[in-house]
Amino acid sequence: MGRTGGGKVTEQLLGQLDEPHDLLALAHDAVIVRSAAGEITFWNRGAEETYGWSASEAIGAMTHDLLQTPPAAVAAVDASLRSHGAWEGELHHVCKDGSEVVVASRQVLREGSEGQHQAVLEINRDVTEARRAQDRLKQSEERFRLIVERVEDYAIFMLDVEGNVVSWNAGAQRMKGYTSDEICGQHFSRFYPPQDVQAGKPGEELRIAAAVGRVEDEGWRVRKDGSRFWATVVITALRDADGALRGFGKVTRDITERRQIEARLEYQARLLDYVNDAIVAADENLVLTAWNSGAERLYGWSADEVIGRSTVDVLRTELSDADREEALRVLNEGGEWRGEVIQRHKDGHRLYVEAATIILPHGPTRLVSVNRDVGDRRRSLVIEERGRIARDLHDSVSQALFSMTLQARALQLALERECHDPGGPVGEGITNIRQLTQGALAEMRALIFELRPGALAEEGLVAALRKHAAALEAKEGVAVTLSATSEELSLEPVVEENLYRLAQEALSNVVKHSGASSVQIRLDLSGGSVQDIELEIVDDGIGFDTGASHPGHLGLKTMSERAQGLGGTLDVRSAPGHGTTVRAFLPGRNRPPVHRGSTS
Structure with missing residues (x-):
């Protein structure tokens, strides 16, 4: 629609209104007409909504008195109206409810035909919220400016689109050494090491920031004096409302000290990983927070598997309630506890651990424990103690039994020389004594063999089986025979150990369950360079049904696992009334037999 058409519509609209005031009454702005003396003669609906007074309340009142216009503002408005016939600006008014309102006011003086002042037309728009928002924005900007200017831990400055410095705060001056006058207008690439400048890193960072909005970097930066510091940097692209790039904001933080600390911690952590001891840490709820490679080796769990889990579930420490309470008391009172505990490996087997635990007074980690596997030491102590007992038994009990056997035999010979009946009461008693001492001596030799460290490796499997058979025969009265490929054959230690234990278990079953009167043990090696090994134990006992259930008391599962x-x-193989045969077969052991030299 053109101007002509628009004018016709306006003329038609005005023609439909009873008075021109009707159009002003529809305006949302406050429209006020006052006389030359300041008395209100017109008050539209917009004025009612803005100030709260109805037209009947406002008409006839003095404008500036009703709205409590500040005197200085009244004087300025009147002066402008007299000299220019118009005034425009902001006024602070008071509404009917006592609240203050800020209005953008436009006032025009209407003069009579002879130039006398007739009336003033005043149009006021409520801009209170807009002004408050502007004030808040100004205050916020001022606070932000003060923060940026005064913060010293961060270098915060602006770059133009080319990368030249256009602002500079106190933190930037402290960190980089330049004053604002020295650096503003200079390109920010001077903060980068020469190799980074040559590689085009500064410009590349600006290109990335412009493309994606921001870029983060960490690396060396250069101060005015040429010294370097390690920094984290964030560059943010700044765009106006239309999206046009106006520059960049750059925030830099010196983290040299933190990096040095991290490097030291990393170095110490690597050292801890080389330590054989297990180092574990937990928070106040006993949730694991640290687990070094020593702990991984000792317990079998990786750090990823246990961090965040409870020490109770992972270590499964075995302590009585009394020992646990005592350990907690010592730890709480002195900050440190040392002792030996039994814990569990990932696969469930027991670990004998020497632990040294301390309390940390601060931080998320509260308990640190350095744990050492003392299983080998305990085993060494056990072996040493067993050896001592074996020596004591050999030097005392065994020698005494041997002497008693000799003395009993001497008494038998003396009776024979004096022609006494060896079957008489005295002779029979001496014979019983000799048999008992011989049996006890056989058992004692077998016990000493079991106790003495390295006995099996020193004497061999065949000798060990003969001693065990002799002890069994003497104690239980079961006739035991042993046949072997060679009396002095030698196998791998692990093979000899497991075959010996397997034979022990089988012979124990013979004594406990079979009621046998005789047992045959056979140990054969066959083949050439590749040796097959066969161990067989045959008894003439009552036998049993191999198809029936035999809960673990027969030890068959253990023997099978050893094989x-x-x-x-x-x-x-067995059947009721037909004895039992236990046969272990180890095929293809790739080793030639090793024969021990003869020993007396």
Whole structure:
């Protein structure tokens, strides 16, 4: 629609209104007409909504008195109206409810035909919220400016689109050494090491920031004096409302000290990983927070598997309630506790651990424990103690039994020389004594063999089986025979150990369950360079049904596991009334037999 058409519509609209005032009454702005003396003669609906007074209340009142216009503002308005016939600006008024309102006011003086002042037309728009928002924005900007200017821990400054410095705060001056006058207008690439400048890193960072909005970096930066510091940097692209790039904001933080601390901590952490001891840490709720490689080796768990889990679930420390309370008391009173505990490996087997635990007074980690596997030491102590007991038994009890055997035999010979009946009461008593001492001596030799460290490795499997058989025969009265490929054959230590234990278990079953009167043990090696090993134990006992259930008391599972652990098989054949045969077969052991030299 053109101007002509628009004018016709306006003329038609005005023609439909009873008075021109009707159009002003529809305006949302406050429209006020006052006389030359200041008395209100017109008050539209917009004025009612803005100030709260109805037209009937406002008409006839003095404008500046009703609205409590500040005197200085009244004087300025009157002066402008007299000299220019118009005034425009902001006024502070008071509403009917006592609240203050800020209005953008435009006032025009209407003069009579002879130039006398007739009336003033005043149009006021409520801009209170807009002014408050502007004030808040100004205050916020001022606070932000003060913060940026005064903060010293961060270098905060602006760059133009080319990368030249256009603002500079106190933190930037302290960190980089330049004053605002020295650096403003200079390109920010001077903060980068020469190799980074040559590689185009400064410009590349600006390109990335402009493309994606921001870029973060960490690396060396250069001060005015040429010294370097390690910094984290964030560059943010700044755009106006239309999206046009206006420059960049750059925030830099010196983290040299933190990096040095991190480097030291990393170095110490690597050292801890080389330590054989297990180092574990937990918070106040006993949740694991640290787990070094020593702990991984000792317990079998990786750090990823246990961090965040409870020490109770992972370590499964075995302590009585009394010992636990005592450990907590010592730890709480002195900040440190040392002692030996039993814990569990990932696979469930027991670990004998020497632990040294301390309390940390601050931080998320509250408990640190350095744990050492003392299982080998305990085993060494046990072996040493067993050796001592074996020596004591050999030097005392065994020698005494041997002497008693000799003395009993001497008494038998003396009776024979004096022609006494060896079957008489005295002779029979001496014979019983000799048999008892011989049996006890056989058992004692077997016990000493079991106790003495390295006995099996020193004497061999065949000798060990003969001693065990002799002890069994003497104690239980079961006739035991042993046949072997060689009296002095030698196998791998692990093979000899497991075959010996397997034979012990089988012979124990013979004594406990079979009621046998005789047992045959056979140990054969066959083949050439690849040796098959066969151990067989046959008894003439009552036998049993191999198809029936026999809960673990027969030890068959343990014997089978020993054979399988050596790559072999275990075969058990039996039937009620037909005895039992236990056969362990180890095929293809790739080793030639090793024969021990003769020992007296």
